[in-house]
Amino acid sequence: DAKTTQPNSMESNEEEPVHLPCNHSTISGTDYIHWYRQLPSQGPEYVIHGLTSNVNNRMASLAIAEDRKSSTLILHRATLRDAAVYYCILKVGYQFYFGTGTSLTVIP
Amino acid sequence: DVKVTQSSRYLVKRTGEKVFLECVQDMDHENMFWYRQDPGLGLRLIYFSYDVKMKEKGDIPEGYSVSREKKERFSLILESASTNQTSMYLCASSLRTVWSTDTQYFGPGTRLTVL
Numbered sequence: 001d002a003k004t005t006q007p008n009s010m011e012s013n014e015e016e017p018v019h020l021p022c023n024h025s026t027i028s029g030t031d032y033i034h035w036y037r038q039l040p041s042q043g044p045e046y047v048i049h050g051l052t053s054n055v056n057n058r059m060a061s062l063a064i065a066e067d068r069k070s071s072t073l074i075l076h077r078a079t080l081r082d083a084a085v086y087y088c089i090l091k092v093g094y095q096f097y098f099g100t101g102t103s104l105t106v107i108p
Numbered sequence: 109d110v111k112v113t114q115s116s117r118y119l120v121k122r123t124g125e126k127v128f129l130e131c132v133q134d135m136d137h138e139n140m141f142w143y144r145q146d147p148g149l150g151l152r153l154i155y156f157s158y159d160v161k162m163k164e165k166g167d168i169p170e171g172y173s174v175s176r177e178k179k180e181r182f183s184l185i186l187e188s189a190s191t192n193q194t195s196m197y198l199c200a201s202s203l204r205t206v207w208s209t210d211t212q213y214f215g216p217g218t219r220l221t222v223l
Contacts, residue, residue: 044212091210094156095153095156096153101150
């Protein structure tokens with residue numbers, strides 16, 4: 001069974017914020033939530049991670065629900081270069097459990 | 109910058125052939141991983157290695173083996189390739205820390221077609 005579930009696809013207008021949701025209802029107390037993205041013809045690349053608190057970095061923000069059963073990746077101003085597949089991942093020990101990803105389309 | 113390289117971007121093999129996929133990282137990382145990526149299934153872990161000569165099975169190890177003789181190199185071996193092993197194969201590495209917030213660094217992938 002998948003540890004994370006995400007919508008298959010989402011669209012956003014350029015320069016608008018994007019909220020990418022993820023459910024991870026079976027998360028345990030020590031499991032980290034990671035987000036990676038995969039641009040066309042490339043391997044996945046790190047975006048952000050968190051455990052319990054909301055996190056910000058130069059690429060994005062991560063909002064984690066109080067019960068940790070869901071999280072949301074926030075891109076503050078989508079650009080055309082943000083068009084990618086975004087993966088929500090649970091890190092359990094050494095292992096990363098990838099979801100099937102959300103394909104983000106950015107409309108000019 | 110961490111660099112993870114894979115020996116081929118595209119590979120075509122015949123059923124029954126022995127196939128070697130090579131991965132090299134240049135940042136002295138202790139952990140290395142092999143995934144396969146298929147439409148609708150995301151990335152699934154085949155094997156990982158946390159040290160030279162050490163390996164652990166992932167979620168889908170059947171039909172695969174691995175070799176890690178040097179820290180920087182991790183090889184995935186298909187002993188007898190089959191058509192259901194046609195897929196994108198991704199290698200990754202990460203710095204080893206216990207209970208870490210490790211970041212995985214991925215190579216560009218090898219698209220393997222088995223005819």
